[in-house]
Amino acid sequence: MEKIMQQALPLGTSDFRSLRINNEIYVDKTDLVFRLAQHRGKIFLARPRRFGKSLLVSTFESLFKNGLTHFQGLAIENKWEDKTYAVARLDFSSLKTFKSLEQFQTAFHSLLLSAFIPLGFKFNSDNKDLLFIDQLKMWLSSLPASSIVLLIDEYDAPLTNHLDDPEVFNTIRDCLGEFYTAVKQYEGCLRFFFMTGITKFSNTSIFSAFNNLQDISLDVQFGSLLGYTEEEISHCFSSYLDSAAHELKLSKEKLLELLREQYDGFSFDRQARTHVYCPWSVLNFFAKPSEGFQNYWYTSGGQPTVLMKYLTSHALKSPTVYDEPVLVSLSDLGASRQYDEISIEALLTQAGYLTIKEQVGGDYVRLGYPNEEVSRSMAQLYASELLRGQNLVQSGVPILAKILTSETPETVVDYFNRALTSIDYVRYPVDSEAACRAYLQVLLIGAALVPRVEVHNAFGRSDMEVEVNGRHWVFEFKYARSSNETDRLLKEAIVQVQSNHYGKTTDNKELIRVALVFSAEQRRFVAWESV
Incomplete structure (x- = not known):
């Protein structure tokens, strides 16, 4: 019964009006929304994906278009006294994919038309002497001062999708730049301008066109x-x-x-x-x-x-x-x-x-x-980079948890070697004990495990420890630059594990301690022993 009475979670909801009508939970940010919206500002906000940028844009849209209709009980309700405005909202994420530059320009113009026609813009496609952007300029110039609100969500989406193709990138940038320049030229018609994105690239032209754009991305109050x-x-x-x-x-x-x-x-x-x-x-x-x-x-x-x-x-x-x-x-x-x-x-x-x-x-x-x-997530990104061109499954990384749960140290060392062999050695050489430990740490985290490095106790610190189900593994690494060092380094590692009592504080888990020696010449672990 309790779950039936709960307000619904706003999972995947990016429309403020819909969220409020359907009685989904809204975490009230309207005190900060008011702080931004009360002024005639031009504002930019950068945030990572999945942080609610689109919902914020939709909140501004609802406020300026419908007033306090959907803001009952929120912090802004007793503060907002402004009138309603014509609102143009542009979601540039819809412009990410296209088959040709002509198709992009058509889609971009279509997006502008769908936003501005309800506000009174009339495009005459039969007038070949006036380009689309010039007709838009004429309309913007005719608008009263502070009469419209312009909201742009994910401004950088069309560009970031084509960073690997400079020609396409530059063409899109120039196309968008014409629009930004037009808005800048007739910005007197704007009551409020708000734009979101992930990145802040100077070669998108938006920041040069709007030289008075306020970037609140690192602002303490927001x-x-x-x-x-x-x-x-x-x-x-x-x-x-x-x-x-x-x-x-x-x-x-x-x-x-x-x-x-x-x-x-x-x-x-x-x-x-x-x-x-x-x-x-x-x-x-x-x-x-x-x-x-x-x-x-x-x-x-x-x-x-x-x-x-x-x-x-x-x-x-x-x-x-x-x-x-x-x-x-x-x-x-x-x-x-x-x-x-x-x-x-x-x-x-x-x-x-x-x-x-x-x-x-x-x-x-x-x-x-x-x-x-x-x-x-960072470890997964590193794992993908380390094994670039290699399949993680073939490298045995995703099943490391299963191996560490039930297999012998010999099998674990074998899988470590398989993973290290798969690393792009030119870009990421295993050239030290620290590199060996770090690469395995990243691969273990990429396999959804939680390894700890340089684990301290009263006697010293182990190189790496990881708990998997009922087992507690302790690994001590040594790096042999030549083959004649292997036996000596293995003995050193064994003595270090034993004398420093690595892992001995673990309760109710099977303790497995392994000393390993990595060979610079063979690029793999060539000696190991359970301690």
């Missing part, structure tokens, strides 16, 4: 504009928290702790004052809590086109720095840059893989993974 704070989850999803805790046989406090570790930690303000949960992951968890804390990020939001296209011609940094924090300047994160000039750190932050952990000095921030889900 850090929680998208995403759920923990307070919002506790307040708006209380019954779902209770249901999930009951289903998983956890206390509500423990459930929140696990939710925090898995899906929280995104910080979008330059001072890292606020952090939010990924809405998509939280909603999917509440929809099916019996399935546990799944990785909803990688398959739905963690492979944005812009990042995957970038990686076809750029390499990730070595997995040896997988766990290391990254220091970057805020100017690098916030600046609009040419596509081929953007840093991998800035792009990973825009895509949601990295987030701001803390401000360091005036213009620098430390970046890191926001949570366990994204950390695993």
Whole structure:
């Protein structure tokens, strides 16, 4: 009966009006919406996929078009006193795929017509002397001051889909640039302009056309504009928290702790004052809590086109720095840059893989993974890069969990060798003990496991440990640059494991400790022993 009385989850709902009419849960962001909408502004917001950008655009659309009709009981209700406006909403994600440039231009013009004809624009296709864009300019110039609202969602979608084809990219950019320039030229007719995207590329022309565009992507006061704070989850999803805790046989406090570790930690303000949960992951968890804390990020939001296209011609940094924090300047994160000039750190932050952990000095921030889900997603991305051209199944990576659960150390070492052999050795050479450990760590995380590296106890620190079902594995790695070092290094590893009592604090699990030696000459583990 309790579930019947619950408000429905807004999973997959990006239309504000529909969400409110159907009594789905709305996490009230209208105090911040009011703060933006009360002024005659031109605003840009960058956020990763699956954070609710489209719902936010739809919220502005409903507010300006219908006033407070669908805002009863929300924070803005007693603040908003403005009239209604003609609203043009453009979703550029509909322009991602086309067979020819002519088809793109036709689709783009069709999108503009569908948005502007209801506002009074009349295009005369028989007038061959006036181009489409010129007719649009004439209409814009005729509009009263501050009379229309223009909302653009996913402005960068048509471009990022063609980053690997400069000719097509430039043609699309020029086509879009004509439109942006027209709007800029007659911007006096705009009451409000709001645009979203993932990236901020200078060669899209939007940022040069709108030189007075306010970028709030790193603004401290709007850090929680998208995403759920923990307070919002506790307040708006209380019954779902209770249901999930009951289903998983956890206390509500423990459930929140696990939710925090898995899906929280995104910080979008330059001072890292606020952090939010990924809405998509939280909603999917509440929809099916019996399935546990799944990785909803990688398959739905963690492979944005812009990042995957970038990686076809750029390499990730070595997995040896997988766990290391990254220091970057805020100017690098916030600046609009040419596509081929953007840093991998800035792009990973825009895509949601990295987030701001803390401000360091005036213009620098430390970046890191926001949570366990994204950390695993990053490992999957690294695994795909490490094994580029190889099939993960053929490499044995996805079944490592099964192997570690029931097989012998010999079989595990064999699978490690198969995985390491599959790595693109030219781009990612195993040239040190740290590289060997880091690559296996990434491959294990890519197999949905949670390895820990440099695990400390009172006597020392082991190289890598991982728990799988009822087993606790401890691995100690050594790197032999020549074959005559192998026996000595294996003995050193065995003594190190034994004398430092690695893994001995584990309770109620089968402890399996393995010393391994990797050969630089043979590019594989050539000696190992259970300890």
